[in-house]
Amino acid sequence: MSAVGFDFRNERCVVAVAKHTGIVYIDEEQDFLGTNGSGTRKKYPESSISLIMRWIIGRPFSDPELQQYLKALPFSVTEGPDGFPLIHARYGEETRSFTSIEIMGMVFSNMKRLAENMSNAPVVDCCIGIPVYFTYLQRSAVLEAAKIVGLNPLRLMHETTATALAYGIYKTGLFEDVHRNVAFVDIGHASMQVCIANYKKGEMKILAHSFDRCLVGRGFDEVLYQHFAAKFKADYEIDVFQNAYAGIQLRDACEKLKEELRSNPEALLYIECLIDMNYVRCFIKRDEFKQISSSILERLKKPLEKALSEAKILLADIYAVEVVGSDSWLIRILTDYFGKKPRNTMNASECVSKGCALECAIFSPNFKVRDFQVNEILPFSIALQWKGFSSMQRYYGEKENLRSCIVFPIGNPIPSVKSHTFYVSGTFSLEVQYAYATEMQAPAEISTFTVKVAQIFKIGPFMSTKYVRPVIKVEVEVGLNLDGCVSVNSAKYPDHLKWGKWRLCVRV
DSSP: OOEEEEEEOSSOEEEEEEETTEEEEEOOOSTTSTHHHHTTTTTSGGGOOOOHHHHTTTOOTTOHHHHHHHTTOSSEEEEOTTSSEEEEEEETTEEEEEEHHHHHHHHHHHHHHHHHHHHTSOOOEEEEEEOTTOOHHHHHHHHHHHHHTTOEEEEEEEHHHHHHHHHHTTOTTTTSSSOEEEEEEEEOSSOEEEEEEEEETTEEEEEEEEEETTOOHHHHHHHHHHHHHHHHHHHTOOOGGGOHHHHHHHHHHHHHHHHHHHHOSEEEEEEEEEETTEEEEEEEEHHHHHHHTHHHHHHTHHHHHHHHHHHTOOGGGEEEEEEESSOOTTHHHHHHHHSSOOBOOSOTTTHHHHHHHHHHHHHOTTOOOOOOEEEEEOSSOEEEEEEEBOTTGGGTTOOOEEEEEEEEOTTOEESEEEEEEEEESSSBOEEEEESOHHHHTSOSEEEEESTTOTTTOOBOOOOOSTTSOSSEEEEEEEEEOTTSOEEEEEEEEEOTTSTTOEEEOOOO
16 A cells, blocks of 8 residues: 655646655646646647636635636636536537536546556555645545545645645754744745744644635736736737637746746746737836735735734744745745745645655554654634523523534644533534634635534434423534544433433434
8 A cells, every 4th residue: 555645736736655765756647637738728728627626626606716716717617506616628529517526536536546556556545735724615525536536535634734744854853952933835826825833853733824815826927917918908909818728828928927027127928829820029027017916915924924923923933934835936025024035945846745645654554654743733713603502591491592602713733522512402503614704715604513404413303201301401522633624523411311321312
């Protein structure tokens, strides 16, 4: 059996296989999937599916954020019968419709095959990297896609945590006799994520996570894209918004232009045969680029400040800053903020998959890995909501009220189990919600445990005898697993016929 780590980015995937001689990284090989598939993107944009992991999977079609993303996609996406996106593409001689989970399953299948070819062993156990801001629906969708192809995810691992593991596990001498705090800043194609980790010998503890789901390296590409699209329409009467092929060409050119502006005060954008054999060329200065992207630059500091605040440390307590991700244009801004130049010592393309493969090897009995403990935390607060009584109301015959409490606060260790006592009149619904939906930039509800949702749980019914009081005391055990998903493990109430005994509620 192999220990495998998967890193699914918006436009590329990396799989790392742990071997006894080290970590091996695998590039994609299959036509129309992975690197070779990107060659068909310009030729067949309407049938070249990408950007699934960050933009589409696990999101309801009505999600306003998804609706904004769909405007930039060259392929067709409509609402499915379950309220989630359906992706339409040419498959052979016909147009087929796929769910995002099915598309991700195809990618998992391809990467699993490559890993098996490289390791000459079956691949079942794996660890999958996900963005720290993924919701319950998104995490569940990734797990379902992996299980479709026979994979057994040992855990979902936050990308910045995987990066921190890959960074610290080999630096034994650096943390021998002292605690050190290291900040990891990932400004990638789809989001910005910040993590602060504390290291000591044989152990890593995550102090804080923060993120901005919409502050991205792609955002800088987008402002360039909008700038030149408007300029081409005015100067050349070319509308790239009406031509998928031209739009892809311009986006690729803007990405290269952005990198040129890192080291040059001025850069040239030149595209041959944009539309109808027309070529375009245009210069832009770095100062002009900063001006049109000023709103993005201002937002950069907020996740940094939030991470420091939640970690309860000062800037002076940061030993080092590591920049990872596909976009490292903001080195100067990070230098000004932290007061020290960020390092780029990690391979941005491999660090997440490497950390995931190492974590999978730590779990596996087939590998002997250096003792290294990873202490993860919850990046957002999770609350329970139900209709019931308070501990005092039950004595005075008052009506049930809608009540809530935070059961897993931000920074809560992962995994974790907690018990909570409820006073109810009978079968009741227990909703698990994000406590601060505005911070998550996502719908508040995670899932509902109720009679109406029989495929999950119901809490009740309770024993019906004359000895049962009008108000029932119910103890519910709520679990937070390694994947960051919440479940109701058990529910019980006192058996009034047998003193000191408890009855389990019916579970479906």
